[in-house]
Amino acid sequence: MKIAIIGTGISGLSLANILKDKHEVVLFEKEQRQGGLIKCDIIDSVLFHKVGGHVFNSKNKEVADWFWSHFNQDSEFLEVTRNAKILFRDQIIGYPIENYIYNFDKSTIDTIIDELLLLQHKEKQSWQNYPNFELFLENTFGKTLYELYFKPYNNKIWKVDLSTVPMSWLEGKLPMPNLKEIIVSNITRQEEKSMVHSTFFYPKVGGSQFIVDRLSQDLDIRTGSDITHIEKINNQYTIDKQIGFDSVVYCGDIRKMPDYLEKTLDGKVDLKEIQNLRSNGTSNLLCETDDNDISWLYIPEEFTSAHRIIYTGNFSPANNGDKQRKTCVVEFSGKMQYEDMISEIKKLPGNLSPIKYNYEQNSYIIHNFETKKLIDQTKKILKEENIHLLGRFAEWEYYNMDKCIEAALNLAKTL
Ligand SMILES: Cc1cc2nc3c(=O)[nH]c(=O)nc-3n(C[C@H](O)[C@H](O)[C@H](O)COP(=O)(O)OP(=O)(O)OC[C@H]3O[C@@H](n4cnc5c(N)ncnc54)[C@H](O)[C@@H]3O)c2cc1C
Missing domain, CATH: 3.50.50.60 (FAD/NAD(P)-binding domain)
Structure with a gap:
């Protein structure tokens, strides 16, 4: 044909x-x-993912086999361990948040645990049966974690009332912890390994x-x-x-x-x-940053309109070009003026200094x-x-x- x-x-x-x-x-x-969306530019010797910071992973064997039939995993890619963090109340804590409740003050921990215990006694339903995303989150993580983290973070990205979001949209994307896992994770302080991107592959040179x-x-x-x-x-x-x-x-x-x-x-x-x-656009600001070992930093709180920093300079050393410092991309949902982004990055950790800006009109459906x-x-x-x-x-x-x-x-x- x-x-x-x-x-x-x-x-x-x-x-x-x-x-x-x-x-x-x-x-x-x-x-x-x-x-x-996966195009990259080289700016001032540094790799710029114009949208996000694309990494590859798949749990589907057919997809993985097909992908690796086009690339040499050992010589052309790096396998990077996900080290996602959350910037919360001036602290950098682990991700996903429910595994790091021990970082909160005692009264918040008490409330969250009370709510999780109460949820245990409710009849369990599978995620498809929740009428909307808000109810799913409230009934899976409790009202306090929802209000502190899930609601503000999701509102920042989607700019939409979460009760109007159907579950079908998020198929395969949702965290499904149970109370035992949350307790064990908080005691053993281990990373959740069932996340989609617990490790990922990233090209040694050239990004996506x-x-x-x-x-x-x-x-x-x-x-x-x-x-x-x-x-x-x-x-x-x-x-x-x-x-x-x-x-x-x-x-x-x-x-x-x-x-x-x-x-x-x-x-x-x-x-x-x-x-x-409806879709949302994304504004990305490529920056230099102080050294760290983080892959993504999620920023739920409202003190800044940035919602995530992607430390692309940690994905492959080649991404930093000939800069002395590492590089990262600060992500904002929607169209941001350059000057506004510059004032926003002053509120973020890492002494960020800007290199290049991109706005992509269509990124989130x-x-x-x-x-x-x-x-x-x-x-x-x-x-x-x-x-x-x-x-x-x-x-x-x-x-x-x-x-x-x-x-x-x-x-x-x-x-
Ligand atoms: C912020 C962000 C971070 C992301 N991070 C990751 C990640 O880490 N890992 C991952 O796997 N995925 C990630 N994704 C998802 C990934 O970007 C998309 O799934 C993927 O790039 C979509 O590819 P596509 O070909 O479907 O669409 P697109 O990349 O949008 O390609 C569509 C193409 O069609 C062209 N086109 C449109 N209309 C016409 C026309 N009329 N005539 C001719 N050409 C036309 C466009 O110019 C474009 O080149 C991320 C997405 C975003 C927004």
């Missing part, structure tokens, strides 16, 4: 590599460079740009092609004057789907609902209670036309890179 892939983030690049030996694949990318560059080899990529128009002639598709595609995979933002898709869906799904899906049904319906209708949605913004799923690869592997099977 001749297959067009619109969008060259990790989703489009992965799918193209899966298909390229058996099919003719052409990729279209609106930007001048492929890579989407290394992944983009490798996966782009031997592909037919047309950069600078913003696809707004798709034409169907005799059961084949024409895209950007290229004719004869049997199948189209769209990896862009579902709210901005090309005209043809809109026409196909009109009257069958609520297009307005799709166009009104937000679901409402109708979203999953709407997207499933949309996918089904498009599939009948040999058009497929793939990736974080096309499928409107809270995917990490590994989930994008998993979705690409699954889609390739159906193609």
